[in-house]
Amino acid sequence: MDDAEQNPLDVNMEPDQDGGRQASTAEVVVNEITGTIFIQGRGLKKSLSDPTKLFFFTLGDDLLDESKRSVVPYSIWYEMFGTELLSLKVMEYVGPVSDPQTAHLSSDVLVKVAVYFLHADSEVRKSDEDDDLLQARVTPLPNVQFDGRWDQLAFETNIKEELIWIMENIFRFSRHGNEELSDRDDDNPVFLLHGPPGTGKTTLCQGFAQEISIRFNQKYHEALLIEVNTATLLSKYFSESAKQVDEVFTKVEQMCGENPDRFICLLIDEVESIAASRELGSKRGEVQDAIRATNALLTSLDRIRFHTNLVILCTSNMWDTLDSAFLNRCGFQYRVEIPSNAAKYAILRVRLQKLMRLGVITPYADLPCYRNSECEYFGTEKPGAILLNIVKLIDTNNMSGREITQLPKQAIYRYLRARDCSLDMALGFMQRLLLERRQLSIGHKRKREDEDSMSENDAASCEGA
Numbered sequence: 001m002d003d004a005e006q007n008p009l010d011v012n013m014e015p016d017q018d019g020g021r022q023a024s025t026a027e028v029v030v031n032e033i034t035g036t037i038f039i040q041g042r043g044l045k046k047s048l049s050d051p052t053k054l055f056f057f058t059l060g061d062d063l064l065d066e067s068k069r070s071v072v073p074y075s076i077w078y079e080m081f082g083t084e085l086l087s088l089k090v091m092e093y094v095g096p097v098s099d100p101q102t103a104h105l106s107s108d109v110l111v112k113v114a115v116y117f118l119h120a121d122s123e124v125r126k127s128d129e130d131d132d133l134l135q136a137r138v139t140p141l142p143n144v145q146f147d148g149r150w151d152q153l154a155f156e157t158n159i160k161e162e163l164i165w166i167m168e169n170i171f172r173f174s175r176h177g178n179e180e181l182s183d184r185d186d187d188n189p190v191f192l193l194h195g196p197p198g199t200g201k202t203t204l205c206q207g208f209a210q211e212i213s214i215r216f217n218q219k220y221h222e223a224l225l226i227e228v229n230t231a232t233l234l235s236k237y238f239s240e241s242a243k244q245v246d247e248v249f250t251k252v253e254q255m256c257g258e259n260p261d262r263f264i265c266l267l268i269d270e271v272e273s274i275a276a277s278r279e280l281g282s283k284r285g286e287v288q289d290a291i292r293a294t295n296a297l298l299t300s301l302d303r304i305r306f307h308t309n310l311v312i313l314c315t316s317n318m319w320d321t322l323d324s325a326f327l328n329r330c331g332f333q334y335r336v337e338i339p340s341n342a343a344k345y346a347i348l349r350v351r352l353q354k355l356m357r358l359g360v361i362t363p364y365a366d367l368p369c370y371r372n373s374e375c376e377y378f379g380t381e382k383p384g385a386i387l388l389n390i391v392k393l394i395d396t397n398n399m400s401g402r403e404i405t406q407l408p409k410q411a412i413y414r415y416l417r418a419r420d421c422s423l424d425m426a427l428g429f430m431q432r433l434l435l436e437r438r439q440l441s442i443g444h445k446r447k448r449e450d451e452d453s454m455s456e457n458d459a460a461s462c463e464g465a
């Protein structure tokens with residue numbers, strides 16, 4: 001890392017005349033790696049040539065698999081420039097991966113550095129107040145509220161990389177400039193993430209939208225995330241949901257059309273509310289309103305997909321209730337599963353590290369990655385081994401990603417009675433909470449079994465009488 005400090009990022013970062021955003025590129029040398037730096041900022045007060053202002057850290061050790069370390073060798077973190085928040089981040093490593101330990105030092109490595117300005121939370125507009133776009137939340141991207149979410153998500157599969165690659169390829173070919181390739185007739189940029197509740201589907205979509213806005217910021221100068229809450233849309237406008245669906249899509253279409261420099265990610269959460277199977281619905285004699293909403297969604301998707309500056313992201317907990325015509329229109333479908341042990345470990349590790357960074361847990365202590373913790377496991381009381389034990393306890397508690405994420409804070413809030421909380425204490429609290437939960441659920445189970453057997457006995461004695 002010291003080498004990197006001797007190689008200042010000397011980049012021209014003059015703000016736009018109107019204080020607006022700008023993008024530029026420059027060559028940069030980081031630790032013997034030659035790469036391209038993409039810059040986007042607003043009203044920047046300082047040049048980036050002061051190397052002491054930059055943080056370098058290895059992202060690789062957050063990844064589940066050691067062999068993936070070389071995929072993201074370094075991340076250059078964000079930095080405050082006066083009141084402006086500027087972020088710098090190495091997105092990925094593209095180069096030889098034969099030797100993960102040394103690959104990143106090779107001179108033929110291409111490093112892409114994205115430098116971006118984060119919009120502030122307060123810029124989020126609730127479109128409820130704006131009659132133009134009912135029941136949707138519009139967030140300018142990249143946004144402070146989604147910062148770091150992508151990195152915090154841990155999955156056993158490489159779903160995050162796959163999503164990024166799909167988007168890279170879509171941009172590469174369908175936005176090629178060649179008319180035949182750019183023809184969206186066969187394109188289907190509708191992503192569907194489905195799986196059990198609390199497995200990170202919505203967060204993954206939000207993080208994906210943020211990543212798109214950062215990675216392709218040299219192509220699109222503005223990016224928006226439009227989140228449609230289908231459940232409210234149906235309940236609030238019951239009997240006219242088809243009209244609402246149509247209006248939302250018409251507005252989005254208009255927003256895409258009026259500015260081709262603007263990229264829009266449309267996120268439809270709980271899509272089953274407006275994409276329920278019409279066949280199942282009519283068998284069950286369900287209201288025509290839901291069926292009309294599905295029809296409106298299908299025709300809207302057919303209409304809107306020709307916009308090359310739009311991607312549609314949908315989530316659902318109920319894949320098997322979705323209309324087959326809707327599923328046909330989802331070009332990219334991914335099942336998001338309950339986290340594996342390695343993913344559980346990674347989620348907890350990231351959360352604990354965050355609490356240490358924030359000073360909730362002190363002092364800062366090292367937590368090994370999953371693989372190394374397995375080496376520590378036998379016969380030691382090291383933090384990695386204890387965390388691995390906690391992961392095994394979680395297994396017996398059947399917890400979703402959402403519950404696992406909340407575990408460290410919940411445990412600390414519940415049991416901390418001292419002024420400070422060390423890592424050992426936090427880990428102890430987590431174990432205690434999980435053991436208590438397990439006892440509680442065993443108690444509930446026994447009670448239910450006793451009640452069941454009592455009612456069976458009652459039934460038997462009634463029959464006997």
Ligand SMILES: Nc1ncnc2c1ncn2[C@@H]1O[C@H](COP(=O)(O)OP(=O)(O)OP(=O)(O)O)[C@@H](O)[C@H]1O
Nearest residue numbers: 152153154197198199200201202203347401402405
């Ligand atoms: N695999 C994971 N890695 C890291 N965090 C996770 C993971 N799964 C869930 N979480 C966390 O759990 C919380 C809830 O996630 P999210 O709302 O995205 O889940 P969901 O699948 O959309 O749930 P639902 O179907 O109930 O809406 C978020 O804070 C998210 O960061």
